[in-house]
Amino acid sequence: MAKPSASNQQSRVTMQSQGSAYIQHHKLMAVDSLKRLLAAPAASLMTWLVLAIALSLPMTLYVALENVKQLSRNWDQSSQISVYLKKGVMSRFADELTAEIADFPNVSSAVYISPEQALKEFSVSTGLSDVIFGLDDNPLPGVISVIPRLNSQDENGLEQLQQKLEALRHVDSVQLDLIWVKRLYQFMELGQRLVWALAALLGLAVLLIIGNTIRLSIENRRDEIRVVKLVGGTDAFVRRPFLYTGLWFGLGGGIIAWILLSIGLFWLSGPVEQLISLYGSDFSLKGLGFSDSLLLIFDGVILGWLGAWLAVSRHLSTIEP
Amino acid sequence: MAHVRFDRVSKSYPGGHQALTDLSFELAQGEMAFLTGHSGAGKSTLLKLIMLMEKASQGQVLVDGVNLARVANSQIPYHRRRVGVVFQNHQLLFDRSVFENVALPLRISGYTSRDLERRVRAALDKVGLLSKEKQNPIELSGGEQQRVGIARAVVNKPSLILADEPTGNLDPKLSGEIMGLFEQFNGVGVSVLVASHDLALINRMDYRVIGLNQGRLAGERAAGGVRG
Numbered sequence: 001m002a003k004p005s006a007s008n009q010q011s012r013v014t015m016q017s018q019g020s021a022y023i024q025h026h027k028l029m030a031v032d033s034l035k036r037l038l039a040a041p042a043a044s045l046m047t048w049l050v051l052a053i054a055l056s057l058p059m060t061l062y063v064a065l066e067n068v069k070q071l072s073r074n075w076d077q078s079s080q081i082s083v084y085l086k087k088g089v090m091s092r093f094a095d096e097l098t099a100e101i102a103d104f105p106n107v108s109s110a111v112y113i114s115p116e117q118a119l120k121e122f123s124v125s126t127g128l129s130d131v132i133f134g135l136d137d138n139p140l141p142g143v144i145s146v147i148p149r150l151n152s153q154d155e156n157g158l159e160q161l162q163q164k165l166e167a168l169r170h171v172d173s174v175q176l177d178l179i180w181v182k183r184l185y186q187f188m189e190l191g192q193r194l195v196w197a198l199a200a201l202l203g204l205a206v207l208l209i210i211g212n213t214i215r216l217s218i219e220n221r222r223d224e225i226r227v228v229k230l231v232g233g234t235d236a237f238v239r240r241p242f243l244y245t246g247l248w249f250g251l252g253g254g255i256i257a258w259i260l261l262s263i264g265l266f267w268l269s270g271p272v273e274q275l276i277s278l279y280g281s282d283f284s285l286k287g288l289g290f291s292d293s294l295l296l297i298f299d300g301v302i303l304g305w306l307g308a309w310l311a312v313s314r315h316l317s318t319i320e321p
Numbered sequence: 322m323a324h325v326r327f328d329r330v331s332k333s334y335p336g337g338h339q340a341l342t343d344l345s346f347e348l349a350q351g352e353m354a355f356l357t358g359h360s361g362a363g364k365s366t367l368l369k370l371i372m373l374m375e376k377a378s379q380g381q382v383l384v385d386g387v388n389l390a391r392v393a394n395s396q397i398p399y400h401r402r403r404v405g406v407v408f409q410n411h412q413l414l415f416d417r418s419v420f421e422n423v424a425l426p427l428r429i430s431g432y433t434s435r436d437l438e439r440r441v442r443a444a445l446d447k448v449g450l451l452s453k454e455k456q457n458p459i460e461l462s463g464g465e466q467q468r469v470g471i472a473r474a475v476v477n478k479p480s481l482i483l484a485d486e487p488t489g490n491l492d493p494k495l496s497g498e499i500m501g502l503f504e505q506f507n508g509v510g511v512s513v514l515v516a517s518h519d520l521a522l523i524n525r526m527d528y529r530v531i532g533l534n535q536g537r538l539a540g541e542r543a544a545g546g547v548r549g
Contacts, residue, residue, distance in 0.1 A: 022431060227412050232429055321374050
């Protein structure tokens with residue numbers, strides 16, 4: 001095909017210069033789209049705040065849950081099993097049994113509390129010593145207090161231990177003081193799912209907010225898009241500034257969400273720690289860790305980019321020269 | 322080989338409007354020609370088919386021997402980069418300078434700054450607007466805006482230039498200048514197809530004229546037919 005000389009020179013771009021031009025255009029678009037956002041500071045700030053609120057809500061719940069988890073871990077370790085002995089078991093047998101239980105591999109310690117000891121503790125702690133002295137007979141059984149070596153993941157392990165203890169001689173009944181811990185775990189499981197559901201819903205909200213904002217900016221730049229397509233702009237080229245806009249929205253939203261959350265945590269940490277210290281725990285409110293913070297901001301960026309992508313692919317095809 | 326070839330092309334729009342009917346013609350490599358006819362005769366549709374802004378309902382449009390019906394959607398941008406277009410309303414962007422308007426096709430094609438600046442200045446120099454590169458096109462006169470549009474159309478050195486009523490809003494003197502520019506490009510081997518209904522202007526110039534009437538070929542006049 002004989003082409004005139006003009007066409008031979010046209011579009012003679014080497015791969016290398018094309019690559020650097022590609023990067024150059026990315027930089028240009030990144031800066032340009034940020035400038036456009038900052039050119040309308042009030043509108044942009046409003047969008048950023050809405051995004052920040054949507055992002056910070058599930059994160060708040062997540063932080064709360066993490067703190068409850070941390071708190072319950074302490075309780076978990078102090079959980080114990082009470083092994084009630086049959087009435088009239090001689091203390092010699094009780095001591096032997098206690099030693100036997102203490103040797104179980106998944107038992108951390110076992111302490112025998114004799115009926116007399118128990119009665120004494122009871123009268124001291126309740127102040128009902130007069131009533132107790134009036135009793136003919138000690139109504140309390142001997143108890144072996146067992147602290148299991150707990151593997152928090154292994155719920156069955158506890159039940160097996162319970163069964164094993166129940167099968168022992170002289171044992172009347174075994175009380176596992178863990179039902180409420182289990183309940184707490186159930187609640188936390190529920191809470192975790194709530195976090196996920198909330199995160200999914202609000203993530204969707206972020207997508208829609210950004211999608212709508214990008215749609216408006218596409219409408220505003222309709223002429224430009226038409227001209228770019230006319231002079232041979234690919235879809236990727238047309239999409240690029242809008243993807244950067246979405247990215248900036250997401251990044252700004254993520255950073256503001258992080259700031260909101262940090263302020264909130266700082267504001268709460270004093271009272272919460274005081275409250276917990278009343279219960280004799282040296283608990284300190286766990287804030288957003290570095291990786292959580294990064295995750296929050298990264299989520300914002302990804303959602304922003306994705307929302308822009310959805311909006312652009314939906315609306316760009318309707319603008320043809 | 323013909324640069325542009327229409328082979329029994331028909332174009333009808335949804336709703337039944339028949340824009341072009343059984344149209345055949347050729348534009349040779351390096352040829353300059355006018356496309357005339359009343360508004361609604363199908364001039365714009367014809368140009369749109371070459372630009373792949375529309376696709377033919379029947380028949381074939383070939384550019385550089387490539388059947389445009391076979392160009393995949395993803396390849397359309399690359400096809401358009403090989404064709405320069407000038408519009409009546411020049412389609413400039415008023416949110417950026419004259420320089421950036423002209424630079425747009427080069428940014429799209431992937432030129433780096435240094436190359437890009439050189440080419441943009443060369444194109445602006447050719448249309449006599451080098452001194453106004455930093456201005457916003459909205460500050461320019463109609464004729465100047467049209468010249469910016471032309472600079473943008475030629476900055477990528479296309480082998481084919483299409484113009485749709487490029488002198489529509491201009492007085493005869495400015496129109497003559499614009500046509501002079503097209504003649505210059507044609508002089509270095511670029512094929513040029515100008516749609517215009519300005520018969521007075523066309524008759525002053527000695528080029529082939531393709532007449533359209535209601536979407537059909539209504540007559541042709543070969544170059545060299547103009548008397549003194």
